[in-house]
Amino acid sequence: QVQLVESGGGLVQPGGSLRLSCAASGIIFSGYAMAWYRQAPGKQRELVATITSGGSTNYQYSVKGRFTISRDNAKKSAFLQMNSLKPEDTAVYYCYAFREGWGDYWGQGTQVTVSS
Numbered sequence: 001q002v003q004l005v006e007s008g009g010g011l012v013q014p015g016g017s018l019r020l021s022c023a024a025s026g027i028i029f030s031g032y033a034m035a036w037y038r039q040a041p042g043k044q045r046e047l048v049a050t051i052t053s054g055g056s057t058n059y060q061y062s063v064k065g066r067f068t069i070s071r072d073n074a075k076k077s078a079f080l081q082m083n084s085l086k087p088e089d090t091a092v093y094y095c096y097a098f099r100e101g102w103g104d105y106w107g108q109g110t111q112v113t114v115s116s
Helices: none
Strands: 003-007 009-012 019-023 033-038 045-050 057-059 069-071 076-080 091-099 103-106 110-114
Touching: 003 091, 019 033, 019 110, 033 069, 033 076, 045 069, 045 091, 057 069, 069 091
Parallel strands: 009 110
Antiparallel strands: 003 019, 019 076, 033 045, 033 091, 045 057, 069 076, 091 103, 091 110
């Protein structure tokens, strides 16, 4: 059974930082690309950042320079370091694993709220 479990969300003031974690089980983690998506109230889910199995990264324009995606294959985990947070970063953040021909999987989401 595949599971992706996010943690690390919470309430933070503007300008603050959070580090999200995604722990995977039931998949050969090193073979999967990983991504973080987010969904704000009343908006569509959007891609925030991706990291390939080889470690190449890509970011949505609005988070470039503020967010960093990383992975630790030994721990079967992906991370999203979020700095200089803004109120518009408020959303539920989802972990996503995908591998062509092998399927794709979602986590349950973790709430991030940026407010003073």
